[in-house]
Amino acid sequence: MxxxxxxxPALLIDVNVLDRNLRKMAQYCNDHRLALRPHIKTHKMPEIARLQLQQGAAGITVAKLGEAEVMADAGIEDILIVYPLWGEKKWARLVDLASRVRVTVAVDSLAVAAGISQAAKTAGTEIGIRAEFDTGFRRCGWPIAASSMDEIQKIIALPGLRWDGILVYPGHIMGNQTIREQDIEREDETMDALFELLGSASIPYPVVSGGNTPAAFASHRFHGLTEIRPGTYVFNDRNTxxxxxxxxxxxxxxxxxxxxxxxxxxxxxxxxxxxxxxxxxxxxxxxxxxxxxxxxxxxxxxxxxxxxxxxxxxxxxxxxxxxxxxxxxxxxxxxxxxxxxxxxxxxxxxxxxxxxxxxxxxx
Amino acid sequence: MxxxxxxxPALLIDVNVLDRNLRKMAQYCNDHRLALRPHIKTHKMPEIARLQLQQGAAGITVAKLGEAEVMADAGIEDILIVYPLWGEKKWARLVDLASRVRVTVAVDSLAVAAGISQAAKTAGTEIGIRAEFDTGFRRCGWPIAASSMDEIQKIIALPGLRWDGILVYPGHIMGNQTIREQDIEREDETMDALFELLGSASIPYPVVSGGNTPAAFASHRFHGLTEIRPGTYVFNDRNTxxxxxxxxxxxxxxxxxxxxxxxxxxxxxxxxxxxxxxxxxxxxxxxxxxxxxxxxxxxxxxxxxxxxxxxxxxxxxxxxxxxxxxxxxxxxxxxxxxxxxxxxxxxxxxxxxxxxxxxxxxx
Missing domain, CATH: 2.40.37.20 (D-serine dehydratase-like domain)
Structure with missing residues (x-):
């Protein structure tokens, strides 16, 4: 046809441009030894998630349990849910999902972590967990302060959870290239302060997950990142x-x-x-x-x-x-x-x- | 439950408030001898369209052929499509729809009317037609000018079409009650000028369709209206x-x-x-x-x-x-x-x- x-109206995806975008990001992450865990909220299509994994992505990121369930049904086996999941219904779905695929969740409160822990313990399963910190976007994430470390130590001690590190979302790093230069410097100072706090509290952080599309190709300059989660890069748009x-x-x-x-x-x-x-x-x-x-x-x-x-x-x-x-x-x-x-x-x-x-x- | x-998140509809909103508008239209042809783009649900018809609506209004098809499948029998339908594929769907239910369309160009006429003629069917005029929203609609009358006379003469009048959408009448008072006065002057032009050109207009939600309960004050097409009134929202x-x-x-x-x-x-x-x-x-x-x-x-x-x-x-x-x-x-x-x-x-x-x- x-x-x-x-x-x-009809939505068109130019498969050659898509392929070029995917390869460029995969190559960049490979060159800089960064794990790529793309956020599939952009495309919501298993076909594209599979292309991302074929080109070396470590797994995928989702915001909603419903997205995770669709991707698991399509055979995707390693899913990070970056969202505070609250309530018995969601926790039941989460442990069900964890019985089928490898699931990690980000939390920014003891309340959410405790709910997930309880559900995982009852179901006899284990769910990966990361602590989200707020580096300036002021949406989710603990403040970078000693008081946060106490809560995170309590979470690490909860049963049913598999601790693997920390997560940030620098949604405030947007603007244009010039503005981003200053933002990246400020972000590095923030992250250095966070690493110092974690060190003082003896909290391990094998994974440091961050990244967004506007600053994706500068990810190697952010202090300490081991993984990035860009979404929009697969297509790009007028904002990009x-x-x-x-x-x-x-x-x-x-x-x-x-x-x-x-x-x-x-x-x-x-x-x-x-x-x-x-x-x-x-x-x-x-x-x-x-x-x-x-x-x-x-x-x-x-x-x-x-x-x-x-x-x-x-x-x-x-x-x-x-x-x-x-x-x-x-x-x-x-x-x-x-x-x-x-x-x-x-x-x-x-x-x-x-x-x-x-x-x-x-x- | x-x-x-x-x-x-879950979308809730309070059925008692919905019912009250529907009854109030139906009563108002009945009191003022205005036909009510609600725009279903707001709710997109046959269940609500049926409630509107049960309470006396003359038919429904839609923007897209796809909406019309869903409503026809659900047994709704009188549908006005307020949208310039362009292209062989859409005209084929339109005549197919017209073989199942009573269909009227609004047009604002000879080009669109000619395409619909040709498709209707070929299919041996007849499609209701109305001319849309722009009264100030500057979206669709002919200008209120003598030159527009020439085009509309050509459309009335086209085969396969059933002429029934004119249509306006006063989307610019928004603001608050005070602002609307002045807007309604201006709108009436505009409509009077339109009626004069139509009269001079001997163009009949049994139907004069207009209305929106913000000004719905002032519809009896607009000169010449015989029908209104509010949408949002079923629910109301923060804008309303x-x-x-x-x-x-x-x-x-x-x-x-x-x-x-x-x-x-x-x-x-x-x-x-x-x-x-x-x-x-x-x-x-x-x-x-x-x-x-x-x-x-x-x-x-x-x-x-x-x-x-x-x-x-x-x-x-x-x-x-x-x-x-x-x-x-x-x-x-x-x-x-x-x-x-x-x-x-x-x-x-x-x-x-x-x-x-x-x-x-x-x-």
């Missing part, structure tokens, strides 16, 4: 380009759209809105717009309705109903999450269709 | 409350969430982020925040990650891991679209579970 035979971590030519994901209305002056309406692209804003710069129209920087995707994309068109631009465009979304992860399937393309050919198997797994 | 037995068109007590939809982390000072993390609530911004006021925490106006849902909601907590507030909260989303329509199912509740009792059957129907 040819791309021209697809109805729109804006963060100077990729070019549009490295974007493997695009939404194929059709111009459906040109009735209003200086406007063209495309058949993709917030239910197709997601309304996630651009994270840096002027933060305006909801996607980049490939080959047409003069068209601005200024606003979204649920099913309409509002393009502003400079006067004199030639655009007609029925024209097809490719839009690079601001945020690949939330865009894919809106779709049931993607079309895998090589040039103009549709070579495969993949199901977004872990879409909708919010719990 | 009790609400406490549900795992989170902010537009002074409902109170939080009228919000039928809430996301049941759990606090999963309190490790970072002045923060609490809930298990719902942009993949559960949607990142749609607040449309008026300060435009800050991503939802309203019922009973806790002091908690601000300041930021979202994909699976984390970042609450800021005033110092001294009591909040613990495992606490459950209910969040009213900014935008009900995009929130529901992220979920496969909803739980229908009466007080603390879960009385039903509905599938979001038309979710993901982007084409």
């Amino acid at each position: 040819n791309i021209h035979d697809l109805d729109t 380009v804006d963060a100077e971590s990729a070019e549009f030519a490295n974007c493997a994901l695009a939404v194929l759209v059709t111009v459906v209305s040109t009735s209003v002056s200086q406007r063209a309406i495309i058949d993709s809105g917030s239910k197709t692209l997601s309304a996630d804003p651009l994270l840096s710069g002027d933060r305006l717009g909801y996607g980049y129209v490939l080959g047409h920087p003069e068209f601005k995707l200024e606003d979204l309705s649920e099913e309409h994309g509002h393009l502003t068109i400079p006067s004199g631009s030639k655009i007609n109903i029925g024209d097809r465009l490719r839009v690079i979304p601001n945020h690949a992860c939330t865009c894919i999450n809106l779709h049931d399937r993607v079309f895998v393309v090589e040039g103009e050919h549709v070579v495969d269709e993949w199901k977004v198997a872990a879409r909708g797994k919010v719990a | 009790n609400i406490h037995d549900l795992d989170t 409350v902010d537009a002074e068109s409902a109170e939080f007590a009228n919000c039928a939809l809430a996301v049941l969430v759990t606090v999963v982390s309190t490790s970072v000072s002045q923060r609490a993390i809930i298990d719902s982020g942009s993949k559960t609530l949607s990142a749609d911004p607040l449309l008026s006021g300060d435009r800050l925040g991503y939802g309203y925490v019922l009973g806790h106006p002091e908690f601000k849902l300041e930021d979202l990650s994909e699976e984390h909601g970042h609450l800021t907590i005033p110092s001294g507030s009591k909040i613990n891991i495992g606490d459950r909260l209910r969040v009213i989303p900014n935008h009900a329509c995009t929130c529901i679209n992220l979920h496969d199912r909803v739980f229908v509740v009466e007080g603390e009792h879960v009385v039903d579970e509905w599938k979001v059957a038309a979710r993901g129907k982007v084409a």
Whole structure:
């Protein structure tokens, strides 16, 4: 099948760009002796998780138990869940999962760790555990303070848990390359302080897990990292380009759209809105717009309705109903999450269709 | 089952509030002799569409053919598609749909109308048609100008189409009650100009369709309306409350969430982020925040990650891991679209579970 035979809107993955993105990260991690444990929340597809593992990934990362279950069902055998799992229902699912595949979880409270420990002990299983620290993103993670070490020592002593180290998420390291330079220096000071605290408390940390997509290729410069968990690098998106971590030519994901209305002056309406692209804003710069129209920087995707994309068109631009465009979304992860399937393309050919198997797994 | 037995995050619909919202709008339309043709893009559930029809709705409105197909499969027999449908594939689906149920479409170009006409003629069927005009939202719709009348006369003359009138979408009428007063006056002047143009061109318009949720209960004051198509009124959301068109007590939809982390000072993390609530911004006021925490106006849902909601907590507030909260989303329509199912509740009792059957129907 040819791309021209697809109805729109349709999500396209350029398999050659995808493959190049995957290989580049795998090679980088190999060169720098970093374990790669990609976050599959970006793609939610076992097909891509398998490609990542084939190219040397140590395992995968997920945020939700539902994502982990889908991946385990598809034969993925080593899963890190970076999320505070709370409640009897989730703990029961977790120990069930641990009976099938190797599972590690990140925790940032004694309460969550104690719940997991109890469930693991009762089920007679063992679950890997890491402590998450907050290095500045202010989301999850213990503060880097002596008081945190006391709690972590209590966790290490809990039954049913297999301690293997620490975890950070530097979500605050974004911006552009210049800003990141300073951020990385600050992060290193923070991590050095953490290592000193852990050392003083005699807490071992064979694994130090971190990393995100914007700073992925600078991971070897972060002090002490042994593993990174980038997600978006598989596709890249407008945010990644804006963060100077990729070019549009490295974007493997695009939404194929059709111009459906040109009735209003200086406007063209495309058949993709917030239910197709997601309304996630651009994270840096002027933060305006909801996607980049490939080959047409003069068209601005200024606003979204649920099913309409509002393009502003400079006067004199030639655009007609029925024209097809490719839009690079601001945020690949939330865009894919809106779709049931993607079309895998090589040039103009549709070579495969993949199901977004872990879409909708919010719990 | 009790609400406490549900795992989170979970979408809850309070069936009594829903019923009250549906009855209030049905009564209003009945009192003012307005046809009610609710837009089902909000709920995407045949169960709710059927309730709307049972209470007197004239039919339903959809944006996407996929939504129309799901509703037709569920036995809904009168469907208006307010979307410029372009391309052979869509026209083939449209005539197929028209062989099963009564279908009307809105158009804002001769190109789209000609494609539909050709497909209908070939299939030996007839499709209802309305012309959409732009009254200020600058999305779809012909300009209110004499030149538009020439195109519409050509459309009326096309075979395979059943002309029944005109359609507007006053998406620009939002804000709060005070702002809307002025907007409604301006809208009336615009509509009067349109009626004059249509009259001069001898174009009949038995149907004049308009309306949105914020201005729904002022619809009788808009000149000439015979039908309204509100969507969000079934649930209401933070945007509706902010537009002074409902109170939080009228919000039928809430996301049941759990606090999963309190490790970072002045923060609490809930298990719902942009993949559960949607990142749609607040449309008026300060435009800050991503939802309203019922009973806790002091908690601000300041930021979202994909699976984390970042609450800021005033110092001294009591909040613990495992606490459950209910969040009213900014935008009900995009929130529901992220979920496969909803739980229908009466007080603390879960009385039903509905599938979001038309979710993901982007084409």
